[in-house]
Amino acid sequence: MTYNRKLLSKYPVSKYLDLIDQYPGIEIYTYASADILQLCREIITEYGEQKLEIYHKDVLISLINRSRAKLKNAPLSEDIKGLYEMDFSRIIKDIQMNTHKEGFYLYPQDKFMKDIGVCSLRIIPAGAQKINVYRLPRRFLFSNGILQFFRGTIMAMLTLKGFQPIYDMHTDSHDPHLISEWHYDGWVRFYKRVAELLKVNSNIIGIYGIGWPFDPQLEHISPRQAYLRKLVTENGGYLFYIGPSMNAIKSSTFKSEKRRSLYESGKYIPKEYMVVWPRKSLIAWANGSC
Ligand SMILES: CC(C)(COP(=O)(O)OP(=O)(O)OC[C@H]1O[C@@H](n2cnc3c(N)ncnc32)[C@H](O)[C@@H]1OP(=O)(O)O)[C@@H](O)C(=O)NCCC(=O)NCCS
Numbered sequence: 479m480t481y482n483r484k485l486l487s488k489y490p491v492s493k494y495l496d497l498i499d500q501y502p503g504i505e506i507y508t509y510a511s512a513d514i515l516q517l518c519r520e521i522i523t524e525y526g527e528q529k530l531e532i533y534h535k536d537v538l539i540s541l542i543n544r545s546r547a548k549l550k551n552a553p554l555s556e557d558i559k560g561l562y563e564m565d566f567s568r569i570i571k572d573i574q575m576n577t578h579k580e581g582f583y584l585y586p587q588d589k590f591m592k593d594i595g596v597c598s599l600r601i602i603p604a605g606a607q608k609i610n611v612y613r614l615p616r617r618f619l620f621s622n623g624i625l626q627f628f629r630g631t632i633m634a635m636l637t638l639k640g641f642q643p644i645y646d647m648h649t650d651s652h653d654p655h656l657i658s659e660w661h662y663d664g665w666v667r668f669y670k671r672v673a674e675l676l677k678v679n680s681n682i683i684g685i686y687g688i689g690w691p692f693d694p695q696l697e698h699i700s701p702r703q704a705y706l707r708k709l710v711t712e713n714g715g716y717l718f719y720i721g722p723s724m725n726a727i728k729s730s731t732f733k734s735e736k737r738r739s740l741y742e743s744g745k746y747i748p749k750e751y752m753v754v755w756p757r758k759s760l761i762a763w764a765n766g767s768c
Contacts (some may be wrong), residue, residue: 485525485533489517491540498541498598504643507595507610510585518585527584534583534590535573541597542566548599553678558671561603564655565596589652601648602675606659606668607687608650609675613642614686618752622719633716637756638683644754645672647687662705669709669755673764676757684756690726692717692751699737699746707753714759720750 497513521530546566549559572578583590592608595601601610619630634641650656659668672685690696692707694717711717730748731738740746 482525482529485521485529489521489533491533491536493517494537495540495544495598498594501600504611504613505600506612507601507646507648508586508588508591510591515585528580531580531583538569538573538583538593538597541594542570545597545599552599554602555671555674558602558604558675561605561655562596562599565603565653568653568655569593569597589650592648592650592652603653603656604668604671604675606656606664607647608653608656609645609647609672609685611643611682612646614638614644614754615688616641618718618720621721626718629716630718633754633756637758638754640683642683643681644683645675645685647685649689662709665706665709669760670764673761676761682757684754684760686752686754688720688750688752690730690748690750692753693749694751695746695749699740700734707751710753710755713755713763715753715755718752718754720752722747722749726750 494514494517497511497517500513501509501511518530521533545562549562552559554562578589581587585591592601595610596603596608601608614634619627638644649660658664669685676682676684691703692710694707696703696707707717726748727741731741737746737748741748
């Protein structure tokens with residue numbers, strides 16, 4: 479790795495790691511603090527984007543080294559620790575093999591931010607999804623009329639007893655292991671891991687996710703994906719309408735010829751739905767009592 483000593487002495491990687499340590503405990507995974515963004519702007523101005531990308535690779539490796547040591551005594555199952563190690567190896571291999579094209583290791587690249595999240599232990603790899611501690615976005619209360627507003631408010635007030643902290647789930651489509659777990663058994667394994675995490679972290683109120691895969695339309699269009707919604711709604715979880723989005727169109731039509739042609743002929747508009755699985759019912763399901 480060609481590197482610049484002057485850059486490193488002015489912007490030590492350890493300083494970058496300290497800034498990451500100052501991030502709020504409850505934050506969206508795409509959060510980058512003003513201090514970090516300022517530091518990146520300075521590096522770009524003085525050395526250019528290419529050098530910042532090399533610097534970010536160094537940041538990822540340093541985070542991994544630090545996190546490997548931290549994980550030894552972390553209150554996480556060996557299963558989750560193994561998933562971390564798998565992700566660390568993938569990230570290191572991607573760096574060594576130069577897998578990603580120019581611009582990958584820069585903010586606000588989504589996959590880079592997911593890698594930063596995993597390497598700093600702010601994101602937990604849990605198999606079919608990656609999760610981080612966040613808050614339930616209140617916009618769902620206003621996205622489908624008065625009935626959803628009341629249903630959502632009652633759920634938040636009486637069942638969840640608040641909007642945070644809650645696990646927020648994400649698909650990381652540049653992680654081959656995660657994609658290989660995208661089937662019924664993989665999702666069952668994922669939710670069981672979440673249940674174990676909830677048992678240890680009694681302050682977390684449950685888990686939620688937003689995406690086109692939870693849309694009830696898939697029952698007819700892509701019946702293979704219908705389990706994603708049913709697994710939650712048939713076991714004590716909730717479903718809320720969010721609405722169409724460019725992201726839903728892009729993601730839903732990415733891999734499926736059928737969905738793409740239905741969308742192009744106006745017969746299918748991908749819509750986002752939110753699933754919420756409160757801690758109590760998720761743990762009950764995982765314990766086999768639901
Ligand atoms: C989410 C994702 C990983 C699911 O992939 P998947 O399990 O293969 O499911 P898909 O419904 O997308 O399947 C794609 C094609 O493979 C086929 N397929 C999927 N599983 C199959 C199986 N077990 N046997 C045979 N064919 C299968 C499907 O029939 C589909 O083609 P078609 O719809 O034209 O018939 C994939 O759609 C993806 O990478 N999307 C982009 C990122 C994304 O959407 N992220 C989620 C945001 S919330």
